[in-house]
Amino acid sequence: xxxxxxxxxxxxxxxxxxxxxxxxxxxxxxxxxxxxxxxxxxxxxxxxxxxxxxxxxxxxxxxxxxxxxxxxxxxxxxxxxxxxxxxxxxxxxxxxxxxxxxxxxxxxxxxxxxxxxxxxxxxxxxxxxxxxxxxxxxxxxxxxxxxxxxxxxxxxxxxxxxxxxxxxxxxxxxxxxxxxxxxxxxxxxxxxxxxxxxxxxxxxxxxxxxxxxxxxxxxxxxxxxxxxxxxxxxxxxxxxxxxxxxxxxxxxxxxxxxxxxxxxxxxxxxxxxxxxxxxxxxxxxxxxxxxxxxxxxxxxxxxxxxxxxxxxxxx
Amino acid sequence: xxxxxxxxxxxxxxxxxxxxxxxxxxxxxxxxxxxxxxxxxxxxxxxxxxxxxxxxxxxxxxxxxxxxxxxxxxxxxxxxxxxxxxxxxxxxxxxxxxxxxxxxxxxxxxxxxxxxxxxxxxxxxxxxxxxxxxxxxxxxxxxxxxxxxxxxxxxxxxxxxxxxxxxxxxxxxxxxxxxxxxxxxxxxxxxxxxxxxxxxxxxxxxxxxxxxxxxxxxxxxxxxxxxxxxxxxxxxxxxxxxxxxxxxxxxxxxxxxxxxxxxxxxxxxxxxxxxxxxxxxxxxxxxxxxxxxxxxxxxxxxxxxxxxxxxxxxx
Numbered sequence: 001x002x003x004x005x006x007x008x009x010x011x012x013x014x015x016x017x018x019x020x021x022x023x024x025x026x027x028x029x030x031x032x033x034x035x036x037x038x039x040x041x042x043x044x045x046x047x048x049x050x051x052x053x054x055x056x057x058x059x060x061x062x063x064x065x066x067x068x069x070x071x072x073x074x075x076x077x078x079x080x081x082x083x084x085x086x087x088x089x090x091x092x093x094x095x096x097x098x099x100x101x102x103x104x105x106x107x108x109x110x111x112x113x114x115x116x117x118x119x120x121x122x123x124x125x126x127x128x129x130x131x132x133x134x135x136x137x138x139x140x141x142x143x144x145x146x147x148x149x150x151x152x153x154x155x156x157x158x159x160x161x162x163x164x165x166x167x168x169x170x171x172x173x174x175x176x177x178x179x180x181x182x183x184x185x186x187x188x189x190x191x192x193x194x195x196x197x198x199x200x201x202x203x204x205x206x207x208x209x210x211x212x213x214x215x216x217x218x219x220x221x222x223x224x225x226x227x228x229x230x231x232x233x234x235x236x237x238x239x240x241x242x243x244x245x246x247x248x249x250x251x252x253x254x255x256x257x258x259x260x261x262x263x264x265x266x267x268x269x270x271x272x273x274x275x276x277x278x279x280x281x282x283x284x285x286x287x288x289x290x291x292x293x294x295x296x297x298x299x300x301x302x303x304x305x306x307x308x309x310x311x312x313x314x315x
Numbered sequence: 316x317x318x319x320x321x322x323x324x325x326x327x328x329x330x331x332x333x334x335x336x337x338x339x340x341x342x343x344x345x346x347x348x349x350x351x352x353x354x355x356x357x358x359x360x361x362x363x364x365x366x367x368x369x370x371x372x373x374x375x376x377x378x379x380x381x382x383x384x385x386x387x388x389x390x391x392x393x394x395x396x397x398x399x400x401x402x403x404x405x406x407x408x409x410x411x412x413x414x415x416x417x418x419x420x421x422x423x424x425x426x427x428x429x430x431x432x433x434x435x436x437x438x439x440x441x442x443x444x445x446x447x448x449x450x451x452x453x454x455x456x457x458x459x460x461x462x463x464x465x466x467x468x469x470x471x472x473x474x475x476x477x478x479x480x481x482x483x484x485x486x487x488x489x490x491x492x493x494x495x496x497x498x499x500x501x502x503x504x505x506x507x508x509x510x511x512x513x514x515x516x517x518x519x520x521x522x523x524x525x526x527x528x529x530x531x532x533x534x535x536x537x538x539x540x541x542x543x544x545x546x547x548x549x550x551x552x553x554x555x556x557x558x559x560x561x562x563x564x565x566x567x568x569x570x571x572x573x574x575x576x577x578x579x580x581x582x583x584x585x586x587x588x589x590x591x592x593x594x595x596x597x598x599x600x601x602x603x604x605x606x607x608x609x610x611x612x613x614x615x616x617x618x619x620x621x622x623x624x625x626x627x628x629x630x
Contacts, residue, residue, distance in 0.1 A: 045418055045422060046361060046418075046421065046422065046425065075393075076391055076393050076411065078390075078391050078393070078410075078411035078412045078415075079394060079411045079412065079414050079415045079418075080415070081415075082411075082412040082414075082415035082416070083415040083418060083419060085415075085440065086415060086416060086419040086436075086437055086440045086441070087419065087436060087440050088415065088418065088419045088422065095393075096391065096393035096394045096397075096411040096414075097393045097394070097397040099394050099397075099411075099414070100393075100394045100395070100396075100397035100398040100400075100401060100403065101397070101401060103360055103361075103394075103398060103403065104398060104401040104402065104403045106361065107360060107361060107403065110361065121401075121402060122401055125400065125401045125402050126401070
């Protein structure tokens with residue numbers, strides 16, 4: 001049993017959301033808050049789309065599309081197919097149900113609601129008791145610096161299918177973005193931070209680098225779960241990016257990246273059992289445990305192991 | 316065989332679109348143009364919706380929903396059902412495919428296209444060769460003056476299901492709206508105008524009353540087809556409105572309304588065969604012919620009879 005009872009989980013896309021689901025099974029709404037990346041947000045077809053918030057929302061509501069690995073369960077595609085037939089932009093595959101979420105959020109934002117307030121309304125309507133908090137209500141937009149020039153993240157990720165070689169990232173708006181006050185308040189007496197297995201460059205960095213987050217979490221045990229297992233990303237372009245950035249695509253390189261980029265942030269690191277052989281090389285306390293989450297039991301087991309690790313680190 | 320070979324058809328909603336389909340079977344794209352009401356247009360969920368243009372577009376493309384009597388064929392409702400579940404406005408039943416059309420149009424308008432240009436793009440994409448022309452590219456908005464106060468037309472028609480008693484209509488923007496130049500040019504050598512069986516108060520009036528239309532069509536034979544058959548509207552609130560406006564809900568009262576409101580506009584009037592007994596009372600040349608259109612053959616037969624009537628009137 002774990003003692004830590006007020007946890008902040010940092011999540012990006014689909015991979016992070018899996019661990020988030022496990023944590024939500026272990027911890028109640030007063031014990032767990034999610035800090036979510038907004039760097040992938042963009043405006044498309046006039047709608048405000050928040051891919052990472054939505055991935056987490058669908059996962060927590062049990063409405064994630066397990067066949068596709070992204071998007072909403074029970075989805076249909078009449079809107080986007082028809083839009084394409086009428087000459088409209090159809091590269092971003094918006095499902096009919098997914099559209100409704102983007103429309104609802106966009107209209108709330110147009111009516112003056114903050115992204116936080118819109119997210120709260122939507123998550124509550126979907127039966128989620130835990131608080132899903134955008135890292136900031138101010139716009140942060142991840143730009144991928146690539147062989148095809150600067151690309152908005154979703155243009156790189158979806159339209160270009162991660163094909164262009166990457167040499168860097170920029171987070172437009174980051175220096176002006178205020179840390180979400182709900183997060184700042186929660187961190188004041190938070191027992192631990194868990195960085196879920198999300199892409200360190202494009203999912204985690206825009207969260208960690210928001211002004212005030214590192215300071216607010218300086219005295220809180222923080223662990224990160226490697227999104228790289230056995231030299232490959234479980235999902236998404238993390239491993240490909242690491243190679244293009246001249247880093248080995250290994251869990252060790254992820255840990256070294258965190259240590260170098262954010263000295264003192266991490267108290268511990270979690271790698272998959274398959275990477276056990278390299279564990280002595282890690283520059284910080286590290287545990288190896290099954291970290292490839294297929295079933296709900298996998299998610300809960302990893303969450304439980306992370307909670308225990310935080311307790312161990314807290315002494 | 317008819318001689319008239321350049322026809323303008325004035326259409327409103329679903330009823331008018333039926334005759335339009337018949338006319339389009341008889342006349343080629345250079346021989347037939349549609350002038351369509353935009354008074355029902357409104358902005359909903361941030362989208363520009365043009366119900367009458369869309370009813371005509373779907374009908375001409377063979378994509379009208381025959382089960383519902385409105386909307387697009389093969390429609391699904393995932394978007395609007397999900398929007399409702401998220402607390403959004405779901406009284407206007409936007410189908411998933413229908414949404415795509417509104418989105419496409421809205422984005423073109425936002426990019427600076429005129430409603431005419433957007434309509435042309437969409438109708439061509441849907442395989443329609445005939446020109447569908449909004450009566451004006453300027454906004455005209457029908458307001459229903461009712462027992463529940465002033466209501467935007469779609470609020471009256473869809474949200475309130477035509478329940479509030481009506482005592483008048485207002486067409487906001489009408490006095491500033493310019494007749495579509497494509498219509499003005501077409502009328503210069505047009506052989507005949509057919510007012511399809513649409514609601515005279517809310518579908519036809521906003522078209523006829525646009526500045527310049529009556530003058531441009533003054534010397535052109537013009538006939539109207541009654542939307543009232545045997546004392547009832549085939550579809551929609553026309554008969555209910557007539558009662559509330561203290562007019563008998565008869566084809567004769569429709570003809571008298573046109574004669575009184577637009578003296579000299581009509582050269583002839585078309586009623587259903589079931590109203591034959593009253594034909595001597597009509598204040599203008601009138602024919603009785605089957606005007607309830609169920610099959611495509613019905614649509615073609617009525618269109619053919621209208622064409623012949625125009626020829627007779629032209630002498």
